[in-house]
Amino acid sequence: MSSTIDQKEIAHFAKDAANWWDEDGPFAPLHRLNPARLSYLKDQICGHYGLDAKPLTPFKDLSILDIGCGGGLVCEPMARLGANVTGADADAVAIKAAQAHAVQSGLDITYFNGPAESLIPSSQSTSSSPLSPSSRRRPGSLKDNTKVQKIPDQVRDDGGGNHNDGGLFDVVLALEILEHVSDPAIFVQNCANLVKPGGLVIFSTLNRNPKSYLLGIIAAEYLLRWVPQGTHEWKKFIKPSELARFCRAAALKPHDITGLMFHPLEQNFKLSKSDLDVNYFMTTTKQG
């Protein structure tokens, strides 16, 4: 198994995990960013699977894995939209906060504390997996501190192919996490191993250029104090061209890149097709 978890990163977020859901708390920027990014995710997923966006539960036949789910800020909306959601995070405190909040919200979400790559069914994994294929048990259920409520069995065949897609997801989300992992190329490969052929992997991350250093680190961490100092390491930021290269190496075909810009006057985030300088999304489809 190739773990991409960086221990220093986990320690950093654990301090704030209890405050995940305070809209004015330390994660306020994520709450503010959420409408724009949910809107992007919904558009991409509805577009890819040909779903009508008007009804309130368009994702009711989809399984979604959110890697680096934190306190569940994206998992809960995906679950409300009808999806069968699994959230994975290496931070045990964040997962506990996420589980507690899902219960308060009356939502049925599977949370998993550990590296997402351990969710890869053994037949797909490039290295040994802690999952015993014969037991069909999820790694989460093997851990004493994480109650996994249900196993996301993707045994149903949605007509997407003749493959055995047990354990694989229709959509894998990796949002604001690439810039925190130790080896993004392996991370991208792991994401690809978790999605069904023809399924979507959607990334969002920070570009690496002088503007993103100015806005993503100096402004966000030091001037506006949106995120605690030390949240990001600029050298780990990834250019769209680099991400696209990692994707293609993992049989993920990029087909949409959209920027996310902060509007200081309206104090909110907006999507932009042209400005990828700081935050951007990349939507990819698993080949095969």
Add this chain to the structure above:
Amino acid sequence: MSQKAHSADITIIGGGIAGLTLAALLGDMDINVHLVEPFPPPPIKDLKPSGRTVALMENSLNIIKTTDIWNDIKDQCAPIKMMRVIDPASKTREILQTDFPASDIDQDQFGHNIPNALLRTTLWQRVKALKSVTLHESKLSSLNNAPNHVDLILDNGAEIKSPLLIGADGRSSKVRELLGIQTKAQKYDQNAITCLINHSKSHENISTEFHHPAGPLALVPLPGNQSSIVWVEQPKRAGALLKLKKTEFERALQSAMNDHLGGITLEAGPDMWPLSSIKAEALIAPRAALIAEAAHVMSPITAQGLNLSLRDVAALAETIVDAMRLGLDHGSATTLKQYEKRRRLDIGTRVFGVDGMNKMVSNNVPAIKGLPRAGLKTLSALPPLKRFAMEQALAPPIDKSRLAKGEAL
């Protein structure tokens, strides 16, 4: 409903026109709505003629039309094709009449005059027919905030757990009181008399407003030769008018109307209530929002009260559904702040705007009394300005609501 524990997506306290419209709009989207109302309206067959009507402007009517009830009531409503303002003659001035035709703003009509009771009963039946709406014929007794929802207890013992609570329970809102939201109130030295009249001359679908020194008198058309009346008077005089015999009251009203619609007979009323304005100091609280008269009460003279309330309904319905379409928590502070932001300006300017107009048209001080007349003269002389004023008063572009534009939720 039985006395058990319920779980709702949205709980609306108050089954007036605003609360029912919101329930109909959200229920139609298959949202799990609970509505609490102790006094359901009587069935259609038991409705009595009444002078209590509401003039809904076209954009408000679009909101009502989305609930699919318009075809059931439209025959009992009258279009308003012209607004006429009459300043009666005084010692120093001749009578002044100013007409504002809807054609000036490229409309067939400004709106429709609708009997309140008919609208409420029809909405109630519509809501009752929706599977996703649960009606509780009871009252709110207590409310407790939990981290992600409110726990409500009703008088009949039923309990409702809901991530969002809507106070649509009118000017003496229990929700507002339980949330600890203060109000600013203004009482006027005026009472409003309402009644329903038959008249010998046609109203020609013109809504007429006389600007008498004691307060305005409005004649609002209904189908046939019938009009609803809102007559604002000083309390003493209003009380005396109500004590008159039927024929004496008719004579007094016909005289106040300058015989404008010919001979009149009283069909229903008169009823009387004191005029007041109330404004809640906050529109939202954790997991709760106020709409309509729970948030604002205005004196009825410019027919803006329910129009304003329906814009609350549209803004809140759209905010809730937009949040739900992104999978966001529709009762979160972020969502509620959006509703508050959308409504702040419209409510703020209108509650005080109407106050100001009311004081201006009823003021006896000559220097001030000259103002509305001068104002109207100026408007008559300058069509573009007049057009602008009408659009501001009748079709406010303040809130960009898709429901008000006639689009789907």
